[in-house]
């Protein structure tokens with residue numbers, strides 16, 4: 074493959090990224106735009122979503138922001154329709170929007186049912202809403218790619234958040250099976266401890282140090298480039314024989330058979 078092709082793997086592709094205003098989502102948008110994709114940022118925070126899209130446009134990329142709560146089926150349908158209207162279709166969907174960290178990392182007995190419903194509505198049903206809404210457009214273009222953002226928490230399952238991310242791993246297998254006839258691949262990434270603003274803000278330094286020094290095999294904190302390179306691989310043709318898979322990007326934490 075020529076170098077020129079290597080760095081423009083997403084030329085003429087359209088990527089729909091939920092929660093693309095900040096954190097992983099914003100980094101995904103930037104990396105995909107740099108390789109030629111037109112970007113749709115679908116975020117419940119319309120103002121920050123617009124700022125992210127404008128920053129991409131200022132760098133010469135095609136990008137729009139649509140304000141959208143992934144838990145709301147109608148709003149998701151409208152956001153996807155707006156994206157198709159603007160760019161002609163969708164090739165890549167990244168189900169990244171998620172409620173996470175401390176508020177949902179407490180025992181089921183301590184979390185109000187309303188908060189529990191909110192968590193599953195966003196982290197689980199949100200993925201179903203977005204995937205179903207994008208399916209027709211992807212199928213019409215001959216196929217597509219869906220990438221779900223799970224979590225290492227979903228490999229341990231001791232809190233409501235963990236269980237929602239276990240469901241994301243299950244959904245990845247179920248949706249890969251259901252969408253295969255339309256040539257749509259569905260995979261997931263389980264990030265470990267990553268240096269995003271929200272993670273750094275919520276986690277105590279002692280916990281961060283403990284995970285890095287005692288739990289990981291690679292003793293450094295995960296950085297944005299670690300998850301971005303895994304995302305680019307799973308969303309590109311380089312992973313064309315991989316579907317229904319969840320890849321851990323966690324410095325070897327935890328490993329088991």
Ligand SMILES: NC(=O)c1ccc[n+]([C@@H]2O[C@H](COP(=O)([O-])OP(=O)(O)OC[C@H]3O[C@@H](n4cnc5c(N)ncnc54)[C@H](O)[C@@H]3O)[C@@H](O)[C@H]2O)c1
Nearest residue numbers: 092094096097116117142143170171173224267269271272
């Ligand atoms: N940061 C980490 O270390 C880490 C580790 C494992 C998994 N994850 C997962 O990665 C994903 C992104 O994490 P992050 O740290 O970048 O998150 P973040 O909190 O920094 O950003 C999340 C984005 O999603 C948007 N969002 C929230 N609810 C939404 C909704 N209902 N509809 C649409 N948009 C919504 C927010 O406005 C925000 O822009 C999440 O699914 C999270 O569970 C993160």
